[in-house]
Amino acid sequence: MTQQSVQPEAASDPGPAPGQRTPRTGGLLLKELTMPIVLAAFATYLLVNMLLMEVPESVDFPGPRFFPAVITGVLYFLVIVQVVQSIRHWSAGNLTAESEDSAIRFAWGSLLWVVGGFLGFALLLEFLGWIIAAGLLFWCVAQGFGAKRPIMSLITGLTVSSLAYIAFDMALGLSLPSGILGGGF
Known part of the structure; x- marks a missing residue:
């Protein structure tokens, strides 16, 4: 009578070949x-x-x-x-x-840029006004997403926030906070 070694099935499965997913x-x-x-x-x-x-x-x-x-x-x-x-x-x-x-x-730095941008926007909106605060929010979010040209992101953010301010103020008749640009502070 010969003794045979019994190996578990998992040991006989070699797994994926090198380079195979x-x-x-x-x-x-x-x-x-x-x-x-x-x-x-x-x-x-x-x-x-x-x-x-x-x-x-x-x-x-x-x-x-x-x-x-x-x-x-x-x-x-x-x-x-x-x-x-x-x-x-x-x-x-x-x-x-x-x-x-x-x-x-998970990119913690990106999360901090975006959350910090929203927090700064919420805290500074009344003081800075919509145009500056929203422009800075856009810039912070762009940095969080890895923008390579920060000055261009800031210019774009200020342009978009200015257009939104004009649209809400003139087209819809709703007033957004003007902050330091409106002489409020």
Whole structure:
């Protein structure tokens, strides 16, 4: 009687060949769907509050629900596009263990630029006014996303915020804070 060594099945499976990717299923798909889930939650929050908003009958079009409705619609559209793209990518087998380990990195510096920009905008809006505060917010967000030309980002931000100020003030008749440019301080 000879003794045979019994090896577990896992030991006989050599794994993927060098350079060959190992397909992954659940974990990476969930990571890819994290942002669409957050956007869908935010869009739902906007939708619920927009529907709960009390609007007098005498309000003309576009009214206070128009811009939140546009933003909500765009957010839901982006969520659908991202989910479809993630599922197609996942079902094609393009999500792998290697891409899971190397592709998803969290950039704390970017988060700090964006959150700091929003915090600064909220705190300085009344003092600096819309044009300067929104221009600086644009610049901070651009830095957070890795802009290579900070002066161009600042000029673009100030231009866009100036156009928004003019549009709200002249076209819609709504006043935004003018801050130091309006002589308020």
